[in-house]
Amino acid sequence: MAWIVKPSATMKTPGRAEPYLTxxxxxxxxxDILPRYADRQGAxxxxxxxxxxxxxxxxxxxxxxxxEFLGIAPSEVLDVVSFYEEFTTEDHRRGKYTIxxxxxxxxxxxxxxxxxxxxxxxxGIEPHETTDDGRFTLLAMECLGACEGAPCALINxxxxxxxxxxxxxxxxxxxx
Amino acid sequence: MPVTEPVLTRRIPTAxxxxxxxxxxxxxxxxxxxxxxxxxxxxxTMDPSSLVQTVKESELRxxxxxxxxxxxxxxxxxxxxxxxxxxxxxCDEAEPGTFKDRLLCDYDPHLVxxxxxxxxxxxxxxxxxxxxxxxxxxxxxxxxxxxxxxxEKGVFGGxxxxxxxxxxxxxxxxxxxxxxxCGEETGLLEAVExxxxxxxxxxxxxxVKGLFGRPTIVNNVETLAAVVPIVDRxxxxxxxxxxxSSIGAPGSYGPKLMGVSGHVNRPGVYECDxxxxxxxxxxxxxxGMRAGRRFKGAIAGGVSxxxxxxxxxxxxMDFDIGRRYDVMGLGTACPTIxxxxxxxxxxxRNISRFFSNESCGQCTPCREGAQWMYRLxxxxxxxxATTKDLDLLNELAGSMGIIPGTTICGLAxxxxxxxxxxxxxxWAEFAGRVKPSYHGLTVSAGRADGVSSAxxxxxxxx
Ligand SMILES: Cc1cc2nc3c(=O)[nH]c(=O)nc-3n(C[C@H](O)[C@H](O)[C@H](O)COP(=O)(O)O)c2cc1C
Ligand code: SF4
Ligand code: FES
Numbered sequence: 173m174a175w176i177v178k179p180s181a182t183m184k185t186p187g188r189a190e191p192y193l194t195x196x197x198x199x200x201x202x203x204d205i206l207p208r209y210a211d212r213q214g215a216x217x218x219x220x221x222x223x224x225x226x227x228x229x230x231x232x233x234x235x236x237x238x239x240e241f242l243g244i245a246p247s248e249v250l251d252v253v254s255f256y257e258e259f260t261t262e263d264h265r266r267g268k269y270t271i272x273x274x275x276x277x278x279x280x281x282x283x284x285x286x287x288x289x290x291x292x293x294x295x296g297i298e299p300h301e302t303t304d305d306g307r308f309t310l311l312a313m314e315c316l317g318a319c320e321g322a323p324c325a326l327i328n329x330x331x332x333x334x335x336x337x338x339x340x341x342x343x344x345x346x347x348x
Numbered sequence: 349m350p351v352t353e354p355v356l357t358r359r360i361p362t363a364x365x366x367x368x369x370x371x372x373x374x375x376x377x378x379x380x381x382x383x384x385x386x387x388x389x390x391x392x393t394m395d396p397s398s399l400v401q402t403v404k405e406s407e408l409r410x411x412x413x414x415x416x417x418x419x420x421x422x423x424x425x426x427x428x429x430x431x432x433x434x435x436x437x438x439c440d441e442a443e444p445g446t447f448k449d450r451l452l453c454d455y456d457p458h459l460v461x462x463x464x465x466x467x468x469x470x471x472x473x474x475x476x477x478x479x480x481x482x483x484x485x486x487x488x489x490x491x492x493x494x495x496x497x498x499x500e501k502g503v504f505g506g507x508x509x510x511x512x513x514x515x516x517x518x519x520x521x522x523x524x525x526x527x528x529x530c531g532e533e534t535g536l537l538e539a540v541e542x543x544x545x546x547x548x549x550x551x552x553x554x555x556v557k558g559l560f561g562r563p564t565i566v567n568n569v570e571t572l573a574a575v576v577p578i579v580d581r582x583x584x585x586x587x588x589x590x591x592x593s594s595i596g597a598p599g600s601y602g603p604k605l606m607g608v609s610g611h612v613n614r615p616g617v618y619e620c621d622x623x624x625x626x627x628x629x630x631x632x633x634x635x636g637m638r639a640g641r642r643f644k645g646a647i648a649g650g651v652s653x654x655x656x657x658x659x660x661x662x663x664x665m666d667f668d669i670g671r672r673y674d675v676m677g678l679g680t681a682c683p684t685i686x687x688x689x690x691x692x693x694x695x696x697r698n699i700s701r702f703f704s705n706e707s708c709g710q711c712t713p714c715r716e717g718a719q720w721m722y723r724l725x726x727x728x729x730x731x732x733a734t735t736k737d738l739d740l741l742n743e744l745a746g747s748m749g750i751i752p753g754t755t756i757c758g759l760a761x762x763x764x765x766x767x768x769x770x771x772x773x774x775w776a777e778f779a780g781r782v783k784p785s786y787h788g789l790t791v792s793a794g795r796a797d798g799v800s801s802a803x804x805x806x807x808x809x810x
Contacts, residue, residue: 216542
């Protein structure tokens with residue numbers, strides 16, 4: 173929901189001395205990603221996926237570095253980061269485990285609300301929040317394309333179908 | 349003639365022909381061993397325009413939701429001018445209730461890749477982007493591996509297998525990142541170009557000016573998979589399945605993947621003739637209603653299409669469904685079934701929440717209308733609304749979309765149809781949840797002071 177909140181163009185953002193895009197990353201992007209697209213901006217989503225995966229967010233400084241690398245404005249990078257749900261800014265860094273409960277129609281009529289309520293109680297957070305220890309982020313997601321296994325959830329990249337509170341607890345207990 | 353053998357699910361065990369427990373990923377070798385890539389090989393010896401003609405004759409209609417004739421779309425391409433021309437494969441599949449493309453990606457990715465290669469040859473396209481939704485992590489890996497295999501074996505990249513002719517096609521994976529709107533074809537193009545997925549105004553249509561300003565065909569995964577058997581066995585064979593239109597519209601031919609979810613015993617994807625009555629799909633394929641309950645309604649095919657009411661269980665699942673049963677259309681042909689204990693106000697509220705979350709925010713009627721309708725529905729559900737709110741809801745819903753002419757893309761039409769059809773087909777249920785807007789006026793005449801007293805009882809209007 174990119175249209176709700178956007179930091180102003182004049183905002184100050186944190187940074188660090190060490191770059192997020194190392195020479196190795198740049199070389200790899202040049203070799204594997206950029207040749208696929210007619211212009212450099214085309215590579216933006218694949219590169220952001222890589223950064224989000226490594227850092228559980230897209231750090232502000234990384235946005236500036238990516239902008240410089242692709243020859244686009246930092247605001248264009250922020251524009252994309254804020255639009256797509258999978259990308260998060262530094263102040264919404266995802267936990268070690270992101271648990272996304274599907275809340276769309278098939279899952280609702282097959283009992284997702286009980287799962288979500290259980291996790292709110294168990295983790296002490298609301299959807300789209302992260303536990304203080306940085307371990308869990310809880311999400312209420314829209315249809316995961318697995319309605320035959322409703323209610324279902326994604327835990328990081330793995331989908332689990334036909335969930336019950338007991339199965340969900342067992343899955344969480346087993347996480348390292 | 350009905351579907352007598354699995355077509356798109358030939359290698360994916362699916363009831364009634366196979367047991368889903370036997371499913372596994374079909375790799376390149378097994379795909380080739382079972383006749384895979386033979387159709388491509390043959391197609392490459394044929395004139396591309398004859399392939400377009402075959403697909404046109406088959407009357408294949410797009411499987412992504414709009415049902416647009418596939419061959420016709422292909423003819424909108426301008427003639428090649430030596431520069432890039434693209435194919436964008438739509439595997440966004442984020443429409444709630446829909447999970448049919450996932451089946452193909454999960455188990456038979458090479459079927460889709462073969463369809464991609466044939467389409468690129470037929471339409472003279474040179475670069476394909478396989479756009480897959482971000483949440484399909486597992487599927488992206490499977491398809492990516494299949495693409496790598498296809499490159500190694502020379503299907504893509506213009507080496508090996510296809511050296512005989514000037515067939516050189518590149519195919520790249522492009523992952524989305526959690527935005528339903530990127531399923532809309534021009535939103536998808538924006539996402540591939542590295543921008544937020546704001547749909548574009550049409551015209552120009554993608555076939556003329558699409559990716560990076562170049563001609564682009566956007567097709568759904570299942571549509572592309574269907575191209576393979578059509579080219580292999582011909583248009584007449586394809587048209588022997590499915591059904592002609594009963595109202596003089598274009599026909600609904602071929603088999604269709606239908607994903608059934610909700611209150612049924614065996615939810616899953618089944619391959620059926622277009623035109624199969626919903627009741628038959630539920631009873632014979634999906635194992636009947638769960639716990640012996642009664643049918644109360646069904647999302648026709650993805651929430652955007654609206655709802656089939658309690659008396660529409662026999663609706664035929666074909667492209668005429670929209671005009672015959674007062675829904676928007678067949679959509680993805682993935683119905684979600686509701687039993688008699690389902691709260692339809694909650695269903696409407698859930699769907700409205702989806703659209704208000706997923707509106708890209710570009711058009712005011714969609715962005716604001718979505719929020720407004722969602723809040724109204726929450727109030728109705730909580731028993732905090734009045735009869736007038738139902739009329740307001742109807743009016744609001746009816747005002748947004750391409751059809752009323754107020755928005756850029758069809759997301760708003762989906763919201764419009766979903767809410768309006770649920771509200772109107774279950775009006776009594778909604779009416780029972782709201783307070784009356786007006787109360788009677790009691791006039792007691794003839795008071796001693798000669799002034800009539802009018803008492804308005806709890807006026808709660810708006
Ligand atoms: C809001 C919206 C979402 C859509 N989502 C999808 C989708 O997830 N997958 C898809 O194939 N088509 C989707 N479509 C339809 C596409 O715009 C387009 O019609 C389709 O991909 C064309 O392919 P086809 O002709 O092969 O069906 C969507 C349309 C709209 C308006
Ligand atoms: S109709 Fe809605 S989703 Fe479509 S472009 Fe307009 S605001 Fe975006
Ligand atoms: S509604 Fe939950 S996976 Fe589709």
